[in-house]
Amino acid sequence: MTNAFVSVGEGAASVRGAAGKYGIPEATLHDRVRGYVNPEVVKSGKRPLLNQEEELHLVEHLKVMTASGYGYSRAEVVDMASTYTAVLERIYNVDEKGLKQNHSPPSIVTSLEAAAKTPAVVSGKGSTVTVTGCGNALGNQIPPYSVFPGKRMRPELLKDCTSGADGTVTESGWSNTEVFLYYLEHHFAKFVQGRDSNNKILILYDGHKSHISLPLIDWAKEHKIILFTLRAHTSHVLQPLDLGCFGPFERIYNNECHKFMRSNACTGIDRFSVCDLACKAYGKALSTHNLRSSFKKSGIHPFDPLAVDQFIPAKVLKRVALRTRLTFDVPDLQEMTSSPSTSTFFKSREEAVGQVNKVTKRRRTISRVV
Incomplete structure (x- = not known):
């Protein structure tokens, strides 16, 4: 071949x-x-559950154990591989993404003279729809769950959506504690894999206040689900969906909106069209390859503490550091605790923080842009 x-x-x-x-x-x-079939594929059928890197990791383990005098039989290797894949399908990441009706138009190919004169074809000012996405380390995605702005859920909002997609409404179009709990109880639990009485499921998500509530914790304990909240200001390097899925999701959504506007320039994109466009982008962005790559880049699976070689603070922290620029000479801990001036030490630091000059933000004017 x-x-x-x-x-x-x-x-x-x-x-x-x-x-x-x-x-x-x-x-x-x-x-x-x-190009219909990968040239390296030599047999038909479903894709293997383990990729080449995971298979190599398993082979190296077998070699080490054989050299140590503990060889595995064929049945034991099959059970080990099955257990390995079962662990991957029980590690999930949940996150929300806001989509706007007035999408960002893509770049166009034109001359420099016509670039400033070419108008962008977009919808008028519209509301924001929140899409809750989820996927596991094996590369399987949970169908999207959309939160529309409004007071009454209408079936037309889910028109032409993909199979399994669902949604609800809130006044703002953003998720909240009740919506997130309902999502896990009725939507996530319906599609989750590897769920039984003997094995627990791990859910990773950021520490937004809508993700933390007593009813949610009680429900998770009852159904043997481990809720793991990522530390503050670390989601940009530790949350898989933010690393490798939601970026393509937004770009593909904008492209789908651009195609839609070409054919429906008179009507534009209304809230009844968002779900269809979002579902098309969701299926492509949360692909098996993107999900596996995202979990690998974050160091969650395969577990790699060095995946993030040095912790890079979020942009918010960088801006705060640039504005304050406070440097303190902190004395030795034992000396500070034994000194009678401990209270004055912290008081002086508080006063120094309060004396930081606030930086006024300059307004963007036409002269500055040009």
Whole structure:
């Protein structure tokens, strides 16, 4: 197969000639040349649960154990691989993403003279719809759950959405404690994999106040679900969906909106069209490859403490540091606790913080932009 594919790629033979020369079905070689099938795939069927890196990790473990005098039988290796994949499908990340009706138009190809004169085709000022996304370390996604602005849920809001997608309404269009609890109880629990009485499920999410409530904790304990809240100002380096999924999600959504506006410039994008466009982008952005890469980049799976070699503070912390620029010479802890001036030490620091000059934000004017 490889020789036939290379000969066709180099132009040494046609598809029919290479198929006859190497004894390969012409349709099989044609699909690989056209790009319908990966040339490295040698058998049909479902994709393997473990990728090459995970298989290599398992093989190295088998070699180490064999060298130590503890070899595994074939049945034990199958059970080990099954357990390995079962662990991956029980690690989930949940996060929200806000989508606007007045999307950001993509860049266009034009001359420098016409760039400033070309108008962008977008909808008018619209509301924000929150999409709650979820996926696990194995690469499986949970269907999207949308939160629309309004007071009464209408079936038309979910028109043309993908199978399994659902939603609700709030006055602001943002999620809250009740919505998040309902999402986990009725939507997440319906599609989650690897859930049984013996194995627990791990859910990772940021520490927004809507994610922390006593009823939610009681429900999680009852259903053997571990809720793990990421530390403040670390979601930009530790939350998988923020690292590798929501960026493509927003870009694909803007492209889908741009295509929609080309065909529906008179009507524009209303709240009844957002779910359809969001579902198309959601399925592509939260793909198996993106989810696995996101968990790998965050160091969650495969577990890698060095994935984040040095902690980079969030942009908010950087701005605060630039504004304050406070440097203190902190004395030795034992000396500070034994000194009678401990209270004055903290009082002086509080006064120094209060004396920081506030930086006024300059307004953007036409002269400054030009």
